[in-house]
Amino acid sequence: xxxCGWMGNILRVNLSDGKxxxxxxxxELRDNYIGGRGxxxxxxxxxxxxxxDPLGPENTIIIGTxxxxxxxxxxxxxxTVSAKSPLTGILGDANAGGFFGPELKYAGYDHIxxxxxxxxxxxxxxxxxxxxxxxxxHLWGKHTCETESLIKREIGDKTIHVLSIGQAGENxxxxxxxxxxxxxxxxxxxxxxxLGSKRLKAVAVRGSKTINIAHxxxxxxxxxxxxxxxxxxxxxxWYTHYGGTVAIIDMCKAGSAPVKNYMxxxxxxxxxxxxxxxxxxxxxxxxxxxxxxxxxxxxxxxxYVEGLGRAKHPDGGSFHGAIWEIYDYPFMVxxxxxxxxxxxxxxxxxxxxxxxxxxxxxxxxxKQDTGGLEIRFGDKEVVKAxxxxxxxxxxxGDILSEGSVRAGQIIGADPDTTSTGGYGKGTDHGPIDCSxxxxxxxxxxxxxxxxxxxxAVAPMAWGVSDSLPPKWQKVYKEAGAENLMDKPWIxxxxxxxxxxxxxxxxxxxxxxxxxxxxxxxxxxxxYEGREKKDDLTWHADFLRAVTGMNIDREGLxxxxxxxxxxxxxxxxxxxxxxxxxxPTSRFYQKRKGGPLDGKGIDREGLxKxxxxxxAIHGWDPTTSVPKRETLEALGLGFxxxxxxxxxxxxxxxxx
Amino acid sequence: xxHRKIYVKDTESCTxxxxxxxxxxxxxxxxxxxxxxxxxxxxxxxxxxxxxxxVCRLCTKPACxxxxxxxxxxxxxxxxxxxxxxxxxxxxxxxxxxxxxxSITLHPLKNIALVCDLCGGDxxxxxxxxxxxxxxxxAPEYKREKGxxxxxSQGTQ
Numbered sequence: 001x002x003x004c005g006w007m008g009n010i011l012r013v014n015l016s017d018g019k020x021x022x023x024x025x026x027x028e029l030r031d032n033y034i035g036g037r038g039x040x041x042x043x044x045x046x047x048x049x050x051x052x053d054p055l056g057p058e059n060t061i062i063i064g065t066x067x068x069x070x071x072x073x074x075x076x077x078x079x080t081v082s083a084k085s086p087l088t089g090i091l092g093d094a095n096a097g098g099f100f101g102p103e104l105k106y107a108g109y110d111h112i113x114x115x116x117x118x119x120x121x122x123x124x125x126x127x128x129x130x131x132x133x134x135x136x137x138h139l140w141g142k143h144t145c146e147t148e149s150l151i152k153r154e155i156g157d158k159t160i161h162v163l164s165i166g167q168a169g170e171n172x173x174x175x176x177x178x179x180x181x182x183x184x185x186x187x188x189x190x191x192x193x194x195l196g197s198k199r200l201k202a203v204a205v206r207g208s209k210t211i212n213i214a215h216x217x218x219x220x221x222x223x224x225x226x227x228x229x230x231x232x233x234x235x236x237x238w239y240t241h242y243g244g245t246v247a248i249i250d251m252c253k254a255g256s257a258p259v260k261n262y263m264x265x266x267x268x269x270x271x272x273x274x275x276x277x278x279x280x281x282x283x284x285x286x287x288x289x290x291x292x293x294x295x296x297x298x299x300x301x302x303x304y305v306e307g308l309g310r311a312k313h314p315d316g317g318s319f320h321g322a323i324w325e326i327y328d329y330p331f332m333v334x335x336x337x338x339x340x341x342x343x344x345x346x347x348x349x350x351x352x353x354x355x356x357x358x359x360x361x362x363x364x365x366x367k368q369d370t371g372g373l374e375i376r377f378g379d380k381e382v383v384k385a386x387x388x389x390x391x392x393x394x395x396x397g398d399i400l401s402e403g404s405v406r407a408g409q410i411i412g413a414d415p416d417t418t419s420t421g422g423y424g425k426g427t428d429h430g431p432i433d434c435s436x437x438x439x440x441x442x443x444x445x446x447x448x449x450x451x452x453x454x455x456a457v458a459p460m461a462w463g464v465s466d467s468l469p470p471k472w473q474k475v476y477k478e479a480g481a482e483n484l485m486d487k488p489w490i491x492x493x494x495x496x497x498x499x500x501x502x503x504x505x506x507x508x509x510x511x512x513x514x515x516x517x518x519x520x521x522x523x524x525x526x527y528e529g530r531e532k533k534d535d536l537t538w539h540a541d542f543l544r545a546v547t548g549m550n551i552d553r554e555g556l557x558x559x560x561x562x563x564x565x566x567x568x569x570x571x572x573x574x575x576x577x578x579x580x581x582x583p584t585s586r587f588y589q590k591r592k593g594g595p596l597d598g599k600g601i602d603r604e605g606l607x608k609x610x611x612x613x614x615a616i617h618g619w620d621p622t623t624s625v626p627k628r629e630t631l632e633a634l635g636l637g638f639x640x641x642x643x644x645x646x647x648x649x650x651x652x653x654x655x
Numbered sequence: 656x657x658h659r660k661i662y663v664k665d666t667e668s669c670t671x672x673x674x675x676x677x678x679x680x681x682x683x684x685x686x687x688x689x690x691x692x693x694x695x696x697x698x699x700x701x702x703x704x705x706x707x708x709x710v711c712r713l714c715t716k717p718a719c720x721x722x723x724x725x726x727x728x729x730x731x732x733x734x735x736x737x738x739x740x741x742x743x744x745x746x747x748x749x750x751x752x753x754x755x756x757x758s759i760t761l762h763p764l765k766n767i768a769l770v771c772d773l774c775g776g777d778x779x780x781x782x783x784x785x786x787x788x789x790x791x792x793x794a795p796e797y798k799r800e801k802g803x804x805x806x807x808s809q810g811t812q
Binding site: 070071072099106159182207208209210211212213216219220223227230287288289290291292293294295296298302304310 | 667670671672673674677678680681684685686687688689690691692701702704705706763764783785786
């Protein structure tokens with residue numbers, strides 16, 4: 001009998017010689033990294049190196065699920081895809097919800113490790129223990145939805161679950177993503193291009209095995225407790241109704257919603273956003289709440305737009321048409337759909353097209369560069385044309401398909417125009433205006449996958465809550481920083497501590513492969529019932545109930561630290577240190593207008609905030625390299641040895 | 656006394672979270688979960704814009720029973736539930752074809768028909784449905800419930 005929670009198997013596929021093997025999930029991996037992003041990062045650390053070409057056959061792409069995945073635990077539906085990123089050349093991972101992750105477990109696998117490169121397009125079909133590579137030449141060139149339905153028809157079962165890449169991945173677009181169950185995207189870091197380079201069009205899966213549960217009665221008890229908390233919570237009711245879109249107006253009022261590629265200050269366009277605010281749209285367009293596996297929140301919505309018919313409602317981020325100065329809901333739905341069909345990261349597409357508009361406006365590029373296209377702010381047709389060009393790598397789209405940071409470098413644009421935290425790592429951070437927001441800047445910039453808003457950002461940093469929850473008011477008071485609670489532009493060590501706390505929560509969610517929407521990270525903080533248990537505590541409770549392993553809050557926190565450190569070591573090995581974490585100078589500009597008018601981050605203060613963050617982690621503040629003692633305390637002595645002996649990186653004194 | 660049975664309130668409220676399938680499979684598999692072993696199934700019609708659960712309607716003249724060549728299906732006169740004799744069922748699938756409500760499925764490993772038995776009177780799927788899509792009522796109660804809904808919708812118009 002397989003262990004409880006985990007299925008106990010890793011599937012290894014080599015596309016070069018077609019070899020498919022199954023190996024047991026080692027106890028050492030399970031106990032030290034739990035699953036999902038944790039085990040993915042551990043495997044990636046040892047199976048890729050600085051010599052690995054992200055688009056070469058030697059790159060390894062890992063699809064990972066967690067031990068609680070596919071059970072009754074609320075929102076236990078995600079899976080993480082990890083590989084060396086073609087966009088950044090460092091650790092790349094992205095995760096998605098839907099039903100693919102649970103189904104992979106029902107088929108008997110915790111992780112799939114894919115290497116090599118197929119001679120002709122293939123797709124992987126996993127039907128319980130029967131795994132085969134099938135010809136996908138007829139699917140090459142098809143968009144993600146069509147690929148999915150063609151595979152379902154071919155297998156003759158519409159209940160199977162499929163992840164696939166679209167034309168963007170095939171064309172090695174560096175901002176290509178992976179789409180599963182039609183509308184869920186593991187999009188960040190350009191991992192779609194990794195599958196494209198391997199000529200693996202899709203992975204289809206069907207499973208009939210059961211996930212064993214160590215203590216079913218305890219699991220039910222914990223679920224009951226959570227559902228009761230949900231029912232009592234006011235935020236549950238509005239979040240299930242509006243989904244992520246509810247945050248847009250709040251973000252705008254707080255000044256974290258960007259305008260015109262950050263050229264204008266965040267929040268200066270409230271009057272233009274109100275006509276397409278969540279309450280208006282939900283009256284006129286959306287008609288149905290849709291959920292992922294085991295999720296009582298159902299934040300996904302179906303919407304109806306004339307000309308398009310039923311479509312996915314664009315969530316919070318993609319709603320930011322303001323980045324191009326476009327305020328048009330049907331257009332945003334269409335843009336969202338185009339990115340899904342081509343299989344692209346819509347954040348990155350937004351950022352690179354908005355940057356192109358700035359370059360055009362400033363004369364860095366002209367009509368000659370763009371193939372006659374006038375890339376002006378506010379032009380919907382131009383955005384659509386660029387999306388097609390990027391996905392097909394046509395004309396000017398070929399440069400933009402490299403992502404905003406590299407496209408800016410090719411063109412010779414000022415780095416500020418690709419406004420991004422952690423600029424040196426090469427990922428754009430999605431549409432969030434961090435200037436004058438020290439904690440938001442810190443947590444976006446230090447993310448181990450480049451820049452990411454799903455790694456460490458405290459909810460209050462977005463400005464989505466009207467007032468700070470009591471728990472955090474206490475933290476501020478204890479740090480003697482009471483007067484700073486409503487001053488996001490001021491750097492104070494307490495902000496690094498809060499970022500670290502949320503970093504553990506986000507990492508723990510990624511390791512367990514559950515959604516962050518149900519944690520303190522988003523909206524469910526501070527309400528009655530959840531106060532008594534912080535997220536790591538209930539994560540550990542569920543882990544114990546499902547797997548029977550002996551783990552508590554502290555144990556889980558230690559594991560999140562271990563995962564973060566191995567990821568950091570991965571990036572250090574690639575030469576990415578503190579200077580690459582720092583944001584571009586546009587972040588230091590003073591705001592003009594909007595809610596934070598005249599405010600800006602003080603560079604010296606921010607540097608100190610970074611110092612403090614690295615010190616909390618036991619990393620050298622000047623370089624951000626983990627110290628030997630930090631790595632050894634986490635059982636990562638082998639990482640320390642490798643960094644010192646093989647790569648000549650100084651980790652401080654030997655213990 | 657009319658039987659209580661599981662009603663699907665409407666097709667708008669179901670989010671397709673499959674929690675009903677998961678609790679059902681946990682109930683029957685005892686120590687494990689897989690929605691494919693559930694006696695209630697979610698069916699997706701994305702192109703038509705709706706999602707609906709399929710579950711046994713406790714028909715008065717069940718087509719599944721007349722279709723079974725092995726006589727493995729039997730209606731419980733007390734509760735109205737259709738019982739499957741696991742030893743007699745050979746998994747031929749004729750009942751599945753006969754059920755126009757798509758409420759019978761095949762156990763993927765044991766190869767026997769799966770029909771809802773209302774968890775002996777306390778259906779777990781209804782208990783855990785956070786959307787209020789699933790209702791466990793008698794026919795007159797359901798009629799009243801529908802009437803209420805109509806009143807409300809007329810009131811708002």
